[in-house]
Amino acid sequence: MVDGIRSSVWFYRAIFVGLAAALLFLKLLPLGSLAGDWPGPDLLLCLIFAWVVRRPDFLPALLIATVVLLEDLLLMRPPGLWTALVLLATEFIRSRAALTRELAFVTEWLLVAGxxxxxxxxYRLAFAVSFLPQPGFGFALLQTLWSVLCYPIVVAASRLAFDLRKPATGEVDAYGQRL
Structure with missing residues (x-):
C-alpha cells in the first residue's frame, strides 16, 4: 500500500510543493540578516534541478513556474524574470534527460553548475539592460557557488528521504510506459 502511494506522481508533486513552501518560509524569516553577511544557497533552485534531473515527469513546467513565480512575488523580485530563466533552464535539463541518465554524478554536477x-x-544581464539596481557581483557569485556546493547535499537528501533516483535504462512505470 505504501509503495503504491510513494510511486504516485502526485505524491511527489505534493512533497515538492511542501518543501518549496518550507524553504520559502525559512527564506522569509529574519534570521542572520545583518548587512555584509554571507549569502546562503538557493536551495529551492537546487531542489528543482535535482528533481528535474532525476525524474523530469514529477515536476511539470506549470508547477515549477507557479512555485518560482510565488517566490518572486514574496521576495519582491521583478515578477516573472527569474521564473522565466529557471523555466528555460529546467526545460534545457529536461530535454537532456536521456543523456543525464547515463552520466556520472560529477558530470551531472558540472552540468547543473554550468x-x-x-x-x-x-539574470544580471537582464538587470543591466533594463538599468535596474542590483547587488554586487561578488555577492551573487558567492550565492551561486554556495548553491553549486549544496547541490550534492540536496541530491543525497532527496535520495535518502524520498528514494528519488534516476530511472534505469528500460525501466517502466506501473502502466508499462518507459521512464
Missing part, C-alpha cells in the same frame, strides 16, 4: 552560472549571468 546552468546555474548561466542563470546568474542571464
Amino acid at each position: 546552468v546555474m552560472v548561466a542563470l546568474l549571468i542571464a
